[in-house]
Amino acid sequence: MMALAETGFDLVLCAMIATTALLAIGVRDQFGAVVLFVVYSVFLGLGWLRLGALDIALAEVALGAGLTGLLLFGAHARLPASVPVPSGRAVWPAACAAGGSGLALGWAFLTLPEPVGLQEAVAANLGTSGVENPVTAVLLNFRSWDTLIESIVLLAALIGVWSVARDDAWGGQPGLRQHARHGGVLANFGRLLPPIGFMIGVYLFWAGSSKPGGAFQAGTVLAAVALVVFMGGAMRPPLVTARWLRLVCVAGPAVFLAVGLTGAASGVFLGLRPDLAKPLILAIEAVLTFSIAASLALSVIGPPEDPEDHV
Amino acid sequence: MADVVTYFMTALGLGFYLAGTVAVIRFPDTYSRLHALTKADNVGLGFLIVGIAFQADSWMVVARLALVWGLALMAAGITAQLIARTALQRQSP
């Protein structure tokens, strides 16, 4: 009975994910596509849950439904009202190419040998990693190289976003000047959310060492909270030239790299001594959480745009 | 006993959810859909959470469930207000 219910759930969920994806591609106006993308992330998050990947479900829900949705809504608002949708013959070759590569990928997947996986290797060494959550153990210890590069990629993305600023606007506050009715719903939400959101963000970081959660999920939540504060007009974003802001963005990767170098001094770059692993991982994650939050929020707000904003 | 409460409350919650969905499909205009939805599905979520809380194995779980409902209620209030205003503005620019 239970297996039946679970199979039924998985089948319905697969159908919903596929339908939403098709609708998002097929819908003929931009706004509909944006909303469908947000909805798609919700269903996809449920899919990750069913696969037992709670960390990815958290990231999918926070990044896909939350931050990317925010980015796309903003982008839609600033695009011209109607961009003509290509139609007719031009679509068919693209559809055939996409369908063909999809089939090829499916075939390749089915012909691959059954993967052995690394779960046993991770479980066997979990004791030396310093944390109890196997995902955090992989991200911050066994394969911390990847995570280090990812945190640097975020920085590079922010530099890319800033580099498209106009010369006369550079040095001001990022984005356009946000405003809201004084005492209105939006303004009050910008004041109500921070304490709750901050608590949830810190909780996710702390939970990461033993349960699903961690620096990326916590950083995303904190970034979303900061964006609501800015959008509610309760606070203005800091100047892009502020030294403390750049310090916050760089601190995470820098601490990560420094810990990695001390490891190199004793033999292995990014190697953590088992007895020091827990405090080192917590230190890296704590700083990284704020760096990720700052870089993500600033990337979503965009480069400075208002030449009047120099103060 | 706890199981009976769970069966009852979760079924009730699902009923409100379904009512909300029917409203979103069937109601004739934006405002009535908004009105029906922001109440119905949060009452549904509330009953669902009460029902599930009777299965919780610790008070920490109950506290987190309560926090989820609090957040959902707050979000619904803000969402309803902002979406309604947006729709009004589009109608009479």
Added chain:
Amino acid sequence: MTSWLISLAVLLLLSLGGALWRVWRGPEPADRMIAAQLIGTGGVGIVLLLAAATDWSMIDVALVLALLAAVAAVAFAKAQSADSVGDPEEE
């Protein structure tokens, strides 16, 4: 109990199909957003049902989903205002 909870989750998921139709159909942006919020709240409910049926630590996903649903609504309202950085409540 587990199969009851998961069966409820299936019904809830099916009902979200109706909301999905409304997202696709519109006609107003507000209609799409309302339906998306319904899917968000429904998603929270489904996550909680799955959490009760399988693993309580899934509640954290529901927590984040509930929090960010409100953020998406704020972004929507902002984006719909005249200069894309305003507030629909401003005169």
